[in-house]
Amino acid sequence: MAETIHLEEGKALLGHLIEHPEAFEHHHANELAKILRHVYHEESPERFMGYLLNIPEEYLGDVLLELPENLKDEALSALSVPTLVDVVDELDSDDAADLMQDIEEIDEAKEQEILSNLDDEDVEEIERLKTYEDDEAGSLMQTELFRAELDEPIDVAIARLRRLKGDGELDNVYQVFIVDKFGFLIGAVSFEELITFEFERTFREYFDESHKMVQSLQAKDPIDDVIQRFEDYDLVVLPVTDSHGKLIGRITSDDMYDIIEDRATEQMYKMAGVNEEAEEDRDIKAIIQKRAIWLGVNLLTAILASSVIGFFDATIQAYVALAVLMPIVASMGGNAGTQSLTIMVRQIALGELSWQEAKGAIRQEVLVSAFNGVIFALAMGVITLLWFHDVRLGVVIGLAMIITLLFAGFFGAVIPLGLKRAGVDPAVASSVLLTTVTDVMGFFAFLGLAKIILI
Numbered sequence: 312m313a314e315t316i317h318l319e320e321g322k323a324l325l326g327h328l329i330e331h332p333e334a335f336e337h338h339h340a341n342e343l344a345k346i347l348r349h350v351y352h353e354e355s356p357e358r359f360m361g362y363l364l365n366i367p368e369e370y371l372g373d374v375l376l377e378l379p380e381n382l383k384d385e386a387l388s389a390l391s392v393p394t395l396v397d398v399v400d401e402l403d404s405d406d407a408a409d410l411m412q413d414i415e416e417i418d419e420a421k422e423q424e425i426l427s428n429l430d431d432e433d434v435e436e437i438e439r440l441k442t443y444e445d446d447e448a449g450s451l452m453q454t455e456l457f458r459a460e461l462d463e464p465i466d467v468a469i470a471r472l473r474r475l476k477g478d479g480e481l482d483n484v485y486q487v488f489i490v491d492k493f494g495f496l497i498g499a500v501s502f503e504e505l506i507t508f509e510f511e512r513t514f515r516e517y518f519d520e521s522h523k524m525v526q527s528l529q530a531k532d533p534i535d536d537v538i539q540r541f542e543d544y545d546l547v548v549l550p551v552t553d554s555h556g557k558l559i560g561r562i563t564s565d566d567m568y569d570i571i572e573d574r575a576t577e578q579m580y581k582m583a584g585v586n587e588e589a590e591e592d593r594d595i596k597a598i599i600q601k602r603a604i605w606l607g608v609n610l611l612t613a614i615l616a617s618s619v620i621g622f623f624d625a626t627i628q629a630y631v632a633l634a635v636l637m638p639i640v641a642s643m644g645g646n647a648g649t650q651s652l653t654i655m656v657r658q659i660a661l662g663e664l665s666w667q668e669a670k671g672a673i674r675q676e677v678l679v680s681a682f683n684g685v686i687f688a689l690a691m692g693v694i695t696l697l698w699f700h701d702v703r704l705g706v707v708i709g710l711a712m713i714i715t716l717l718f719a720g721f722f723g724a725v726i727p728l729g730l731k732r733a734g735v736d737p738a739v740a741s742s743v744l745l746t747t748v749t750d751v752m753g754f755f756a757f758l759g760l761a762k763i764i765l766i
Contacts, residue, residue, distance in 0.1 A: 318353055321346035322362075329365045340370065344377035351382055360389055368397035376406055387414050392421060396428045399437075403482065405453035405566065407433070408440035448537045449530030451570065452551045452560035455481055458488045459514055461497065466510035483565075485547050488558055489514055489522065496550055496558040498522040527552055530559060534570060541567045574660065608743050616641075616750035623758035630765050632699050633758065636708050640757045643687060644715035644749035651676040651723025652745050656737050659727055673724040680720025684713040707764050711757035718752045719745075 325346060328334050343366070351359035363386055366374060375383055375398070387395070387410075395414065399407045415422040426434050436454050443449030457475070459468040468487065475481045487505060489498045500514065500522055508517050526540055527550045540549060541564065551560045620627070620637070627633050655672065658664035664672060688709035695705040726744050727737035 318346075318349045321349060325350075325362050329362070332367050335367060335370045340373035341377045343370075343374050347374070348379065348382060356385065360386070364390075364394075368394065369401045372398040372402040372406065372410060376410065383413060384417055387417055392424050392428065395421075395425050399425060400429060400433065403453045403455055404433075404436045404440060404560075405451060408437045411437050412441060443530060446534050447530065448528050448532045448534060448551055448562065449560070451534065451537065451562045451566045452530060453563070454560045456488060456550070456558070456561045457481060457484050457486075458490050458494075458558060460492055461489055461515045461518060462492075462513050464511065464513055465505070465508050468514075469505075469510060483548075483563055487514075488525075488550055488561075489518065490558050494557045496525070496527055496552050496556060499525040499550070525550065528562075529554055537562060538567065538571065538574075605743070609746070612743060612747040612750070615747060616754060619751050619754045620758065623754075623762060626758055626762045626766055630704075630761060632701070632704060633761050636695065636704075637754065637757060639691065640708065640711050640715055640753045641750050643712060644719045644753040645746060647680050647683065647716045648719035648723040648745045648749045649742070651680065651720045652727060652741055655724050655727045656741060659731055659737055669728050673721065673728070676720045676724040677717065678720075680716045680723075681713070684716030687716070688712040703764055704761075707760045708757065710760055711753070714756040715749065715753040718756075719749045722748045 324338075325343070328338065328343075347359055347362060350362060359382070363371070363374070371394075375386055378386065390398075399410060402410060411422060411425070414425065426437070429437075440449065440452065440454075443452075457472055459465075459471075472481070472484070472487075476484070484502070486499045486501045488496060489500060490496055498518065500517070526544050526546060528536060528540060530551050530553060537549065540546065547564050549562045550558055551562060553559050654676070655664070658672070691712055692705035692709035695708050696702060699705075723745055726748070727741045730737045730740055730744075
């Protein structure tokens with residue numbers, strides 16, 4: 312019932328905004344996209360498109376970019392070329408390039424028709440931004456920024472900024488990028504500092520070494536460097552230059568939020584053996600196929616672990632309590648290994664772990680797992696004694712717990728590092744390999760010790 316009320320409130324808001332378009336200015340595109348998603352799934356695609364077509368073009372582009380991929384693709388297919396031309400024209404250059412990339416993947420002919428109706432300058436910017444690979448800084452860059460020459464009077468620059476803001480050509484401006492007469496970046500001045508200057512003077516008269524300490528990257532630098540720079544220096548915006556140092560664009564923090572969220576989602580999907588594109592497209596056939604591949608791999612590893620159990624079938628038959636306790640050993644080993652694995656994969660993904668630091672990281676994970684192994688070995692030994700009234704059985708599971716957690720910590724740290732060294736994404740294959748190792752080692756240690764001590 313609460314969800315229905317939420318949907319009705321959302322529809323009422325959309326209706327009000329459509330009747331009073333000026334009110335769109337006061338609502339974030341993400342809020343509207345969430346309402347439209349509910350309309351699509353709880354009412355019909357037709358109602359979804361009905362609302363979408365009534366959103367003014369100056370806001371429609373931002374809403375489209377906030378929609379899930381499958382709904383965005385459906386909307387882009389349905390919207391007319393004239394509408395999309397107006398939508399793209401209203402977007403910042405980086406968002407326009409992203410939307411045109413989406414349109415190209417759906418319908419290349421439609422993309423070309425839209426480009427033919429845009430200004431030559433806009434087309435040039437979009438085509439240039441599309442040349443950057445997805446893992447390059449330039450793919451996140453927008454060309455709209457505010458720059459001033461070192462010898463330019465401050466009041467002239469402010470008048471130009473006022474005009475650009477009034478024409479809607481600049482948003483989210485935080486600082487003035489200072490360039491020389493050839494356009495090469497030499498520093499930046501924040502607006503907080505700018506308002507303390509005497510406007511009839513030039514930037515050179517106030518420019519000092521602190522203004523030259525601006526962080527920047529080249530358009531061809533990897534996105535990982537962009538993320539690291541934003542995190543290390545708590546940046547709001549990062550200027551981007553070409554290979555010669557000429558200022559060509561900027562990356563803003565909102566793009567960083569998106570890319571960090573995308574990276575986190577990608578890591579989660581990979582760790583679970585799930586294909587991100589198939590899941591977002593809601594293609595049932597593709598989802599079944601992609602998930603089945605990893606389930607098949609897991610089946611093979613499970614058979615391998617079961618074969619270890621089969622090797623000790625006589626031991627289990629002689630001591631039935633072993634069958635009750637086996638899952639505990641395997642579960643503890645799997646969880647301990649996953650803890651180490653998660654830490655290592657995260658550090659590798661964020662670039663926080665160098666090869667020189669790897670040895671120390673492995674040692675730490677082994678020590679932590681060994682210490683936990685001793686703690687839970689004692690706990691499980693006592694529980695087993697109280698449960699089965701057998702001291703030797705308590706000793707067996709205690710020793711097995713220590714051995715299993717020790718190996719789990721070691722391989723949980725080593726496997727992702729080894730895969731990274733081999734050029735394989737650790738997030739994709741680590742969990743499958745770790746599960747195999749912890750199950751095989753856990754069963755072998757537990758049943759092997761039982762055969763030696765109990766039989």
